[in-house]
Amino acid sequence: MQTQDKAQDKVIRSAAKKSTMQSVKMQLEQINQFMQAQGITGSVAYEQETSHMVRCGRSQISLNVSEQGEKYFIELQQGKQKVAGSTTAQIDELDKLKTFVLSLNEKLVFMPEVAHRRPMMPIAQATLDNHVDSTTDKTLTNGLDKCKVDPALANLDSKRLVDLFKQCAEYFKNENVEISGAFSAGIQRYAVINTLVEKALSYEGSDYNVEMVLQLLDHDKKELRVSDVGHALNQFDSEKLIKHLAKMYQIKTQTPRQEITPGEYDVIFYADAFADLTNYMGYLTLYGESYEYGMGMLQKDKHKVGNKLFSDKLSIVDDPEDTDILFNRPVGRNGIKRPHFPLISEGVLNNLFYSEKEDCDRFNVALNNDANVAGMKVQTGTGPATFDEMVKSCVKPTLFIPYIHYMNFTNAAKGEFTGTSRFGTFLIEQGAIKAHLYNQRINDSYHNTFNNIEWLSSTLTHINTSNTYGMRNAASIACPLFVKVNKVKITGSNKQNG
Template sequence: METIQKNLTELSDQIKKHHLDGEVSYKSDHSNMIRAGRSQISLNVTETRELYSIELYKNKKMITGSAINKNEASAMIDDLSKKIDHMPEISFLTPIEPLNGTNKKNDHFDPSLENINSQIMVDIYKKADELFIKKDKHNHISGSFSSGSYSYGIINTKTKEPLYHKGSDFNGEIVVQINSHDKKEIQKLMVGETMNDLDLNFQELENLYEYTTTTPYKKLSEGKYDVILSAEAMGELCAYFLWISSGESKEYGQSYLNDQRKVGDQLFGKNFTIADAPSTHPLFKRPFGQNGFRHTDRHLLKNGVLVDLTYADKMTCDRFNKKMNSCSQGEYNLMVEGGTGPNDQSAMIKSCKTPTIFINFLHYLNFTNTTKAEITGTSRFGTFLIENGKVTHNLEKVRLLDNFFNLFNNIEWLSSKVVNISATNSYGFRSPFGISVPQYVKINNVSLS
């Protein structure tokens, strides 16, 4: 930690010696990965990397570069300082301002995740394999488990002290392929910040196995259905919803927000509230974002009313004459407020007196039209028909094709229990994103095919 902060300070001082303004940011990760396939470990690797990013400013001119270590970053600053005069002017560019984030010790960092004993991960899959092979020798176990650490820091020439944060995380999945039943698959996800968060309870996975193997198959016809989403499925929808609800998306015309739909408007049901809540969220608390902006509690939607628009990118703020007011969305501690609905799987099933579709996971989500908030995705790892309080059929994968206005204005209930799921992007540097979501959410009149 001290070395990185010292490096950032020295690089910032170097920029000042060139009589320029500028910013230097740093990020690194250390990752351990195991993959399992056909009940065997197929991959076991460790990777470490780091990156310095440099931005230099001179009046209305700007130039950027990156380097993989401090020495290269220093040489890059000298080189860029010679080239900045040849860059074109950016008419809307504004001067950089002091960073307003603050350093805070991370009490949840778990060094054991940084250099985890791979046998621990192997044993997780061994336990699952033994459990489901007993049920049927033709079953296969697959999945992946990733653990490690991430860190980032930032300083600019208007700020005396660098900001620095380091965290740990793990995320994993266990997939059971039920070969005797048309190779249907069910899945369990794991997410946490320390090894104490690791949950190896397989009861819900066993329940899904029973529903898949003891109920008849049925193909669903296209239409409108009452649907119950698991926390994982609802969390995925909320992560996509967040993206088209930002100030940046609005300014670039990639959002459902416009002159008719704006801050202060009642856009969704009164039982739907989303907040960025770093003070109370149980996972991945960051005191500031990678842009150096402080991370504080804020409502994004409250009782269906759009409360705020967030801006995290300086260039976008300059272009549209806005003020930066947030860290980036992937660093939020997103919480969807719970309701009064059932919390456990058995109670959820018994609550369904009319035909209801249970969707355990949503995959391949994408927008069909961001300006209309239209989204599509496919169910996976367990889709079932519930009738008269019982699971009566396992279903073929169904496709959701609807819009957020319909979905979030037709929420019948949300579980009172809120659980943590991972919406982490697996591309690029390690940067965990956890969402706290009600255990189950019932939404009526959902378009499925």
């Protein structure tokens, strides 16, 4: 047996030189076999990231760092008892991982029994593996595994990240402005297996996200912002980003600043703002755990799957096979096969995410997805496709809000939220931009805003929804470029603060 283990170790070390995830899967499968042989029931998950980040503050590079990290997560279950732990290890440190499993197993008997806990379920199984052919860099796709890695992002020189801020500084060199922002890029990998199956599942994906802010020092330090997200470096277009900033700069410096009275206004939300609205709505509406615990805006005695919640114009889907979705993962980190998953269809609630086994056990519902790796897509409409078309479409006074800052819930049970506009709020009337406004405070509810959608743009774009806390987990929402919502409640501005 010891000779066989050494032979398997040698195979894993050899495989590691060829394909990172193939070797990880072999390692997880060997640990799984060890647990099965010991009569241990449990799961092993692996997460790894390679990340590059550059931060710029006040036209100076304040951070330029690259890092790698990997971690193993192990859960063991015996009847109604469960224990979990995590550790770091190298690809050839099987003995370390086996020792960790045994130490956790010793603790398992001391864990409390949870009456509602159900048996562990097998993870999904793929018929064939898929990986990137190292000679052609082509993705081989079979079964549930997926590899969507751009080699240019995997081996990125941070100079490419720094160059964006240099280009922007050069473009605005004759203006009194300061540039801030962040450019992050990297690779995320995860794999999972449990003792009820024989094969591990895995995902590999690359991503980048950019945020750049221009502060206008000669114009009361007003700010403009541009952002971008993608899964391959050839999607990144620095000239397009700078051109957009330049257009917003021209509007902001050539229009008067104006205050408006609080009240209800027709508002055109740029994709960044509407994606944020959608993302926050998801926490209150689309998460089954929130629904079961009564933490969201849906109440069990009033709202059910199949009920009409929002405007006919609103449809949202999570589909791992939709090429419009940037990070379409076919399997979750919880090991579940992710299906085509309509969430809202013409305003009707179709599904709720149930992603956490402990919560599903508590409420006796089935695990059906993994919201942690979901990629939502808000379906486009027939509205204006470009910024200029959007402006021309406005006859009566309409606010343009590109971004919502400090968004939060004021009353989750009623779906009420608040936030302030930022980075270029404009007043549009008679097909022209009449003024730029002070930042406006929104105090409204999803029952109101998502039932008063007039149109959605026919152009689809992608908005980053990930953050830089914890291990890399690329996330975005595919969203119409503009969405017009009527009767949005504006309750004040930041004029009193200058």
